[in-house]
Amino acid sequence: MLSVNLYAKERRGAKLSVWKIGGQKIKGELIAVKEDSLLLLESESGADVSVNIKDIDWIRFVKKSKFWTGAGIGFPIGAFAAVIIGASMELAPEAEGYLRGIAVFGGIGALLGAIIGSLAGTDETIQIEGMADSEIQEALDKLCKKARVRDYK
Numbered sequence: 001m002l003s004v005n006l007y008a009k010e011r012r013g014a015k016l017s018v019w020k021i022g023g024q025k026i027k028g029e030l031i032a033v034k035e036d037s038l039l040l041l042e043s044e045s046g047a048d049v050s051v052n053i054k055d056i057d058w059i060r061f062v063k064k065s066k067f068w069t070g071a072g073i074g075f076p077i078g079a080f081a082a083v084i085i086g087a088s089m090e091l092a093p094e095a096e097g098y099l100r101g102i103a104v105f106g107g108i109g110a111l112l113g114a115i116i117g118s119l120a121g122t123d124e125t126i127q128i129e130g131m132a133d134s135e136i137q138e139a140l141d142k143l144c145k146k147a148r149v150r151d152y153k
Contacts, residue, residue, distance in 0.1 A: 013148035015062040016040065020055050021129060027062075033144040053128065053136060061124040061146070070117020071110040078109020 013030035018038065020026070026049055028040035038056075040049045082105035086098055126139050144150055 011148055013041075014143075014146035017060040017062060018051055019057045019059075020051065021057045022055075026051060030143065030147045032147050032149040033140050038143065053140070056128040058128055059126045059139075059143075061126075063121045063123055065121040066117035067114050067121065068117070070113035070115070070120070072113070074109035074111070074113020074116075075106045076109070077113070079106035081105050081109070 016030050018026045026040060026042060028042040031041050032039040036053050038051045042049045079102045082101035086101050128136060
C-alpha cells in the first residue's frame with residue numbers, strides 16, 4: 001500500500017509569488033488550497049506559511065521556460081522541411097546544397113520553436129483584490145489543480 005506522504009513527496013506544487021495587500025511578497029511552492037487560504041512552503045525559510053485569500057493582492061505562477069524544448073522541436077521540423085522542399089524541387093542535388101538548406105531551414109525552425117517555447121513559459125498573473133466571490137472561487141479551483149496536495153479539505 002502506498003503512503004500518502006510518499007506520493008506527496010514525488011509531486012511538486014506550482015511555484016508562486018504572492019503579493020499581499022500591504023506590499024509583502026511571499027515566494028514558495030503551493031502545498032494546498034484551503035477554503036479561505038493558501039498553504040505555501042516558503043522558498044527562503046523552508047517554513048509552511050498560510051496566507052488568507054482576503055489579504056492577497058495578486059498571485060504570479062512562475063513557469064519554467066520552454067525555450068530549449070521549442071528550439072529542439074523546431075530544428076528537426078525545419079530540417080525535414082528543407083529536405084522535402086529540396087527533393088521536390090530538385091534545386092540542389094549535391095550534398096552541399098542539401099546541408100546548406102538543412103542548416104538554414106533548421107535554424108529558422110529552431111528560432112521559431114524557441115520563440116513559441118518562450119511564450120508558452122511566460123509567467124501567469126491572477127489579480128485577486130477586487131474580484132467577485134465567484135471569480136475568487138474559480139481562481140482557487142485553478143490553483144487547487146496546481147497544488148502539491150490537490151484534495152486537501
